[in-house]
Amino acid sequence: MWFKNAQIFQLKDTESLDTNELIDKIPEFPLKECGSQEEFSFGWLPLIRNSEQWSLASDRCLLFRAGKEEKVLPSAVVREELEAKVAEIELIEGRKVGRKEKSDMKDELVFTLRPKAFSKRTDIWAYIDLQAKILVLNSTNASMTEQLFKHLQTTLGSFPMTPLQAQVSPSSLMTDWLVKNEVPASLETGDECEIQDSSEDKATIRFKSLEPLSEDVTRHLQQGMAVKNLGLRWTDKLSFVLHEDLTLRKIKFDDALKEAAFNDSQGGGLSDMDANFSLMSLTMREFFASYCLWFEIN
DSSP states (O other), rough: OOOSEEEEEEESSSSSSOOHHHHHGGGGGGGGOOTTOEEEEEEEEEEEOOOOOOOOETTEEEEEEEEEEEOOOHHHHHHHHHHHHHHHHHHHHHHHOOHHHHHHHHHHHHHHHGGGGEEEEEEEEEEEETTTTEEEESSSOOHHHHHHHHHHHHHHSHHHHHHOOOOSSSHHHHHHHHHHHHOOOHHHHHHHEEOOOTTTTOEEEEEESSTTTHHHHHHHHHHHEEEEEEEEEETTTTEEEEEETSSSEEEEEHHHHHHHHHHHHHHHHHHHHHHHHHHHHHHHHHHHHHHHHTTTTT
């Protein structure tokens, strides 16, 4: 289990957070089939389909998975049905269909078509690290994040967490790193960078397969543009793209870590997952300590 994205939140009160209670309660709030008139449903899922393993603990960390099932009703289908219905009324009754009537007709069509729509499932993985006092999600999707928090609160009654609070602007700090060529010792710049100006138009330039410390990049920064996201490599363990909202995307863990996890595994789905999660969570815990120093996160 190697996360490809990471959104990190701080846990406010780990003393009152009982992971054993979460382990016990997760199976009581599973993902249920989306009802005929439900837009979506959300709930916990076993770590592996059709298994009874709903969570995985390792060195004060707890891994779990949730899913969202939603009805897929393409807007083009609704629009086509609506246009046909409007045209029929205008032809037969010889009148224009007003905006309010058209809106009501659309709602009625959605109600009629939704039971026939296909269902799509999206998963989100997350883990709690009680030692680092963080919750890590492998998604940067705002809707999925919100649903996960709501479901954690439903499951436990409350779930005290807060977004990371950086004391320095991530965008300003990354810009300074490149302009002054003062990237922290544990970091190396990658080959990806996106910069943006401060005008209303928010003009953006994306650089790929180009060293961010090159003159092509730093010249624009010296003229007032700022870094939105930056490709980086931390020690010899992982590379990622750091965004101005503090999320990590395109995470790639080093092959040596994956090989070590493979050697630790006893073979098989859950054993592989256990070995992978153990090394990934320990690596992320170590990384988070450096991450807090860069952005002065308390």
